Amino acid sequence: MKNKNNLAFTLIEILVVIAIIGVLIGLSLFGLTGARESSRNAKRKADLELLRGAIETYRSDCGQYPAVLASPLVGTTTPPSACSSTNVYLSEIPVDPITSYSYRYYSDGIIYEICAYLETSDAPAVACGGVSTCGAKPCNYKVINP
Numbered sequence: 001m002k003n004k005n006n007l008a009f010t011l012i013e014i015l016v017v018i019a020i021i022g023v024l025i026g027l028s029l030f031g032l033t034g035a036r037e038s039s040r041n042a043k044r045k046a047d048l049e050l051l052r053g054a055i056e057t058y059r060s061d062c063g064q065y066p067a068v069l070a071s072p073l074v075g076t077t078t079p080p081s082a083c084s085s086t087n088v089y090l091s092e093i094p095v096d097p098i099t100s101y102s103y104r105y106y107s108d109g110i111i112y113e114i115c116a117y118l119e120t121s122d123a124p125a126v127a128c129g130g131v132s133t134c135g136a137k138p139c140n141y142k143v144i145n146p
Contacts, residue, residue, distance in 0.1 A: 050090070064110065073093065074086070101137055111144065117138065
């Protein structure tokens, strides 16, 4: 026969359940942090590839790479005729997902370099046009003309 006093959980059982929940929450926080960093890095790489496509199209029309990246990226009024100021190659230049970081662009008209900081990379610092900072961190990822 059961005693009515034995129907409740003991203090030890409650403490064990709370400890298990705490461990699970702690493990999930580490997993989410890594996933967020990976997601931001994937966006950075996609942004640089988007820029690369626009810059290559610009070069195809204008005969050289743009000296600076400005929003919107448009053609110039100088020849060749396919390089018209009405051509919009990129309506808005993408920015880094973290506001204290930035993309760096360098071009002399013949070559170009676009750099970014990847959070989960142990790669050494790289320079774009002699400058190796991408906002608050050193650049460690570079895209160059093919």
